[in-house]
Each structure stands twice: as C-alpha cells, then as structure tokens.
Amino acid sequence: MNQNELYQQVILSHNKSPKNFGKPATFTHWAEGFNPLCGDHYFIYLTIEDDVIKNVFFEGEGCAISKASASLMTESLKNKTISDVESIIKKFHDYMTLSQGNLKDLGKISVLSGVKDYPARIKCATISWHTMKQAIETPVSE
Amino acid sequence: MDKNILAKIREDFPILGTEVNGYSLVYLDNAATTLKPKYVIDRLSKHYLYETSNIHRGVHFLSQQATTYFEEVRDKVKSYLHGDSTWETIFTKGTTGAINFVAQSFGSIFNSGDEVIISQMEHHSNIVPWQMLRDRKNIVLKVAQMDERGILDLEHLESLITEKTKLVSITYLSNALGTINPVDKIVKIAHSKNIPVLIDAAQAIAHITIDVKKLDIDFIAFSAHKMFGPTGVGVLYAKKQLLEKMPPIEGGGDMIASVRFDKTIYNTIPYCFEAGTPDIAGVIALGVAIDYINSIGLKNIEEYEHKLLQYATQKLSEIKNLRVVGTSPNKSSVISFVLDGIHPHDVGSLLDSKGIAVRTGHHCAQPVMEFFKIPATTRASISFYNTKEDIDRLADGILYVQSIFE
Numbered sequence A: 001m002n003q004n005e006l007y008q009q010v011i012l013s014h015n016k017s018p019k020n021f022g023k024p025a026t027f028t029h030w031a032e033g034f035n036p037l038c039g040d041h042y043f044i045y046l047t048i049e050d051d052v053i054k055n056v057f058f059e060g061e062g063c064a065i066s067k068a069s070a071s072l073m074t075e076s077l078k079n080k081t082i083s084d085v086e087s088i089i090k091k092f093h094d095y096m097t098l099s100q101g102n103l104k105d106l107g108k109i110s111v112l113s114g115v116k117d118y119p120a121r122i123k124c125a126t127i128s129w130h131t132m133k134q135a136i137e138t139p140v141s142e
Numbered sequence B: 001m002d003k004n005i006l007a008k009i010r011e012d013f014p015i016l017g018t019e020v021n022g023y024s025l026v027y028l029d030n031a032a033t034t035l036k037p038k039y040v041i042d043r044l045s046k047h048y049l050y051e052t053s054n055i056h057r058g059v060h061f062l063s064q065q066a067t068t069y070f071e072e073v074r075d076k077v078k079s080y081l082h083g084d085s086t087w088e089t090i091f092t093k094g095t096t097g098a099i100n101f102v103a104q105s106f107g108s109i110f111n112s113g114d115e116v117i118i119s120q121m122e123h124h125s126n127i128v129p130w131q132m133l134r135d136r137k138n139i140v141l142k143v144a145q146m147d148e149r150g151i152l153d154l155e156h157l158e159s160l161i162t163e164k165t166k167l168v169s170i171t172y173l174s175n176a177l178g179t180i181n182p183v184d185k186i187v188k189i190a191h192s193k194n195i196p197v198l199i200d201a202a203q204a205i206a207h208i209t210i211d212v213k214k215l216d217i218d219f220i221a222f223s224a225h226k227m228f229g230p231t232g233v234g235v236l237y238a239k240k241q242l243l244e245k246m247p248p249i250e251g252g253g254d255m256i257a258s259v260r261f262d263k264t265i266y267n268t269i270p271y272c273f274e275a276g277t278p279d280i281a282g283v284i285a286l287g288v289a290i291d292y293i294n295s296i297g298l299k300n301i302e303e304y305e306h307k308l309l310q311y312a313t314q315k316l317s318e319i320k321n322l323r324v325v326g327t328s329p330n331k332s333s334v335i336s337f338v339l340d341g342i343h344p345h346d347v348g349s350l351l352d353s354k355g356i357a358v359r360t361g362h363h364c365a366q367p368v369m370e371f372f373k374i375p376a377t378t379r380a381s382i383s384f385y386n387t388k389e390d391i392d393r394l395a396d397g398i399l400y401v402q403s404i405f406e
C-alpha cells in the first residue's frame, strides 16, 4: 500500500475538522490516554445512561491518524449499548494488533484498515480506543 | 570534499543503494545510528569466520591474536581522542552503559546531599542514571538551563555549583537540537572548583574533533554505532586517577586476579571494569571504524558537514510554516523542526513514503520537548555521505507533506 492511501481524504478531513471534539459541560465517565513516545494525548468524555452511550466527546492533540481514529470512533459508538461498544472495540483491537478479522462491517471506520500495514503507526490508531475502554470503566467520582 | 571523493565514499556504504517505496534511500537518521561501511562489516565477519576465539589468558594462537587485535583498539581510542597515559579506555555496551557505570561506580563514593549537575538538553541516558543514584544515595540532581535558541546558560550552570557538587555531566552535542556545548568553558568552570566533568560524546564522536588533553575532560562516553561501528559496543575513556578511586560494579570472569572463597583480588584497571566476555568482534570493528574516519579525516568531515548543515538550514528556512527548533549559531549535524498544524509522526510517515528516513518523536530528550512546549519534532541528521541532493529531496518531501495536509 502507498502512504497516500494511509492518508486518505476521510482521514485528512476528520483530522482537520474532528467530530465530537471538545469537553462537554456534563459527563458521567471519562479517561485520559497518553503515549509518551509520540506525545499523542487524548481525553474521552462519556455520558452513559441505562447502559447506552448517550454522548461521547474527545479532546486532545496528536497526529492525523490518532485524531481521525478518535473522531471516527466517537461517531460510530454514539447511541450504542455498552456490550455492543465493547465488542466493536475488541474487533478493532484484534484487527489492529493481532491481524484478526477485518473492519468491513464497521462502516466508515474501515478507512483505518490500512494503518495495520504500518506497525509504527498502529498505536496512533488504537490510543483513543484504549482510552474509550478505560472511560467506560471509569465513572466520574463523587 | 569533491564530488568524486563523495561518490567513492558512498560506495563504501552498500546500504545507500537500498530502494524504499520505489525511491532511492535518503538516510537522514544518523543521530540515531550511522550507517556502516563495508570494511567494518567485513571485519566483523572476518573475526567470526577466521579468528573466533576468546581473549585474555589464552596460550593458543587464535586467542593471542584476538587479544592483540582487541587490545590495539584501546590505543586507537586514545589517539582518536588525543589522549595519553593519563586516561584509560574501558569498553562498555555503549554511551548508556558508560554513563551508568560512572553513576554506579563513581556515584558509590558520593554521600547523601552531594550534587550532580546536568543540563536541560540531556539525552535520557544522561538523566535517568543520576535519578536512580538520587533514589539510591539521596544525592541532589541539578539542571543547568538553556535559552530558547538551545544555548546552555553557563552562568546558571556556574551558579548551581556548591561545595557539595561532585560531578558535572553534560552532552557535547545535543541529539535533539544540534547545539555544540562549549566543553572548554564548562570544564574550566568545574575544574576551578575541583569538580570532575563527564562529557556525553555520543553525538560529537563522529562529527567533532575531540582533544581530551586540551579540554582536560575527566570522563568521556560514546557509542561505536554512532561512529560507523557496530551496535552493542561503547567506550568510557577516563582519567586513571579517578578510576583508581572507583569500585568495580560487575563481578565475574576477566575482572579478577585471583578468586578464593575467602578473598578475591581484582584485576587491574581497565580489566577490573570489564567483567565477562566482551563483544570482541564489535570492539575490533570499532577499531576499523576509527581507521575509516581517520582515512577521510575528521577535519574534512567537519568542514563538509558544516556546509551541508548550512545548506539544509537555508533550504528549510525557505519553507513556509516551518520552524527550526534549536537555533544556536554553534551547531552540528542535526536539524530539528516542526511544521504548523502537522504532527511530526505524519511528517515522518509521509517522508518515508518518498524514501526519506528521518526520526520523529522526542529523541529521548523529553525535557527538551517540554521546554519548547512541543510534543515532538521531526529531526534530520546528516553524515559525511549525505549530499546536497539528499537535502533537496528532504525539502521537496516537506513541501509534499504540506500539500497533503493543505
């Protein structure tokens, strides 16, 4: 694959204008993800009601792959049940890190498929997903 | 260096013929590791093919031969650094190994409250060993500041010194910024208070003529792999007078004179600091790397690289929305930069798609990134086999990256 395919238009546009970007006024769950190796640094904020992700926002800085991946993720996980989200996260993770399965039935997220061929960039694509998993398990204290 | 010499030199590095993503390789990651000339590689294979043997104490031919070749490299190091019998060569695994050894051995005679001074532009390998010593012995680690050009603040350094200061440990050439530090002045400041100085020469070793006698450096550390030699080998070149006060850190074979269960007598310097079988082939090949540099001439290398760095700085400064990080007038071999709105990781990947190898990230100098308030930079680092065409390819590559992100 050519790098131009890595930096597809969808990825470039999500990098430029990420969806669900910013810190919401209220949220029930959150987590921070940081990769000290490249400085990718993201926060995920969730509103979970009745085991459904009612709202999801992210905030932070990083490379185009990491930002686009986070943006695409927030779009696709909104209004899904926790168990659906967990299985999507697992599918994404298994594909990226274990080369198992594919991303075909994950809609737009499949534009990230090519990242797998760049081992140095896989962590860029997965950081927000790890953070998402952590956020689901981390209710806001008090 | 004229075109013909350069062309001949490039032939010594077969790897330069590699194709990457359909382009001929432009290797601008020399600060991470330099390429290896075929003579170095041939020497490694010659050792393993025809000379394999363990060194020291062998009475048979191969062992004596390997011992001779191995020991000769101590003298090559001495000449390369312009030392004399005041200093001794100790072989280590690399710069990191050498600094850790000083921290553990020299550090073992420090007392609680004693101080070590480093700088804000150190590589992690000249930070973490001292933090570990701090945790072990309760020493104080002080950090000399730099300014926004990446120039070390000597006055601040001097102001940090107290009667508790036991060592000043500073890099000669910053791998993240390219700054050349004024080692002569640093040593003068420290020596005026009788404090020894450790110089991290990991980067300087392949780019700057180092005269330990003139500079009066106490400890100097470097890695073979950053000077066209193999990985896994490095040197601590140190004053014997200091080494005599330092205990061995690793025990085992080769570092002893005699072993009895009630009492073991250590071998003499430098052998007492080199426990176990070393990287024999690697050390011998380091000798060849030194010969190779000498055959080109470090003065010629310095001159050529200086012009090439100037050319690169000029060329990159013509690119819009590009900021060079590290703008000291006294620089060598490294040009670090950031592009507005484009993360270095993306820059590195897209340059790679054009066959250009650069490094992106914090370059094992996170405090430097923090100082400049950036997560990372893209770093191009040159060597004498790089050409103006390589720099042109880099500049074109950067424009290409910007066009993708437009």
Ligand SMILES: Cc1ncc(COP(=O)(O)O)c(C=O)c1O
Binding pocket: B031, B032, B093, B094, B095, B096, B097, B123, B125, B126, B171, B173, B174, B175, B200, B202, B203, B223, B225, B364
């Ligand atoms: C300035 C500096 N110091 C120390 C090191 C560590 O060298 P090594 O990893 O070979 O031990 C490096 C390598 O990048 C360096 O650039």
